[in-house]
Amino acid sequence: GQPRVLPAPATAECSRRRGGVDVKRIGFAFNPTQPDALLLRERALEWCRGEGIEAWAVPAGDPPGDPRLLTETDAIVVLGGDGTFLRAARAIADLD
Numbered sequence: 001g002q003p004r005v006l007p008a009p010a011t012a013e014c015s016r017r018r019g020g021v022d023v024k025r026i027g028f029a030f031n032p033t034q035p036d037a038l039l040l041r042e043r044a045l046e047w048c049r050g051e052g053i054e055a056w057a058v059p060a061g062d063p064p065g066d067p068r069l070l071t072e073t074d075a076i077v078v079l080g081g082d083g084t085f086l087r088a089a090r091a092i093a094d095l096d
Helices: 033-051 084-093
Strands: 017-019 021-023 025-030 053-060 074-081
Touching: 025 033, 025 084, 033 053, 033 074, 074 084
Parallel strands: 025 053, 025 074
Antiparallel strands: 017 021
């Protein structure tokens, strides 16, 4: 599927400081077959919205529809186990 890029609310700061790093956009790779991962994805996206951080999410193994998202993303979080992590890593490596 296509990633969902959620803009930060207009009233929020442009970025938040997290351990000395300006975090403006986070990507999430999730296991679409695990209900817990789907719930966690929604909670993570909602948290990002509340913090004024842009976020996108794709099933692990699927690269973002727009490869530029990777270069403009500060962190990628994998929601799942070892297999989910490996699928996400392969999808990103294939774009490099």
